[in-house]
Amino acid sequence: MTELPGWMRPPRPEGWLAEDLDNLPDAPRHTELIDGALVFMMSPQRRRHSSIVFSLRTDLTRQAPEGAVVDSEMTVRLDKYNRPEPDVIVSTASIAGDATWYEAKDIILAVEVVSPESVHRDRTVKPHKYAEAGIRHFWRVETEDGDASTAIHVYELDDLTRTYVPIGIFRDTLKVDLPFPIELDVQSLYG
Template identity: 65%
Template sequence: MTALPDWMRPPRAEGWFAEDLDHLPEAPRHTELVDGALVFMMSPQRSWHGRLVTALTTALMSQAPGGIEVEREMTIRLDARNRPEPGLLATRAPYDPDRTWYDPADVLLVVEVVSPESAHRDRTVKLRKYAEAGIPHYWCVEDEDGLPAVHVYELDIPTGAYAPAGIFRRTLERPVPFTIGLDLASLVPARIRQPGA
């Protein structure tokens, strides 16, 4: 067994804090902080996942009204010990080329595209944490036989928890956080069928 590189050792006895992520240039891309622990995307990302995030980002950018920015793979500083990195987000914060994270008060929508490695965090841990941080809209996108199924949640203000607002297949139309209309099937390439399959 090889020794851990020095950068993987927490800088203090209490572990990692949100601001530490900005000082880890050696860390792998897509490093998150969840409950004070560094979380790395260790398994290779599937092409389906990457293409879906790109297509969703492009589609939402084209539909977002002025004053709303759409970003992919940027962290949200939920609190001192949590800085997750969703697949994409919509925010009212103005564009800043030096930004490395967003404040949850500025985030309108978070979208996580579920992969086998992230399924538990996306479906339970992040669902709870984003709601506790007051982010009004959360989408969890699942792969159903190569097509996206979008599980949509809205923040219920009295309880501070997300309430399901629907599961969308083929098309998604939502009036919030801005008017959105998506042909979900067009977001990923059709699978090429082999003769006789």
């Protein structure tokens, strides 16, 4: 048995910290930190997933107000033990060119496109963490009917309970006023 790479061993008993994520030589590309544990995707990204992410990023960029930044493949620092990587984010602040993460306080929308290997994290773990961190809007993109159609589940943060409440499930046209006016043809996201 070959020895495990050094980046697979937490440097302290309580696990990894958010700042450790930037110092992991040879770690897989999409490495996230959830509760002090590294989570990485070793399987190749599916075409449907990457197409939806690209389309969302393009459509949101086109509709975003001045000063809003739409990004993907970046982590969000929720706290010292959590730096997940939403599939798409909208931030009110830009970051330096060599930065690797956004601050949760600046994120106005986090989007997760559910894949077979991320179902539990995208439906349960990440929304809970995003809500606790105060991210006001969360979308979960799911495939339905055996991958024949797409649905976007839209949520807004309830300040009292610090949890997300459902706004709606959109299968044809998504039209919302918050976090800014957005209109999307849901079924055209994958094409």
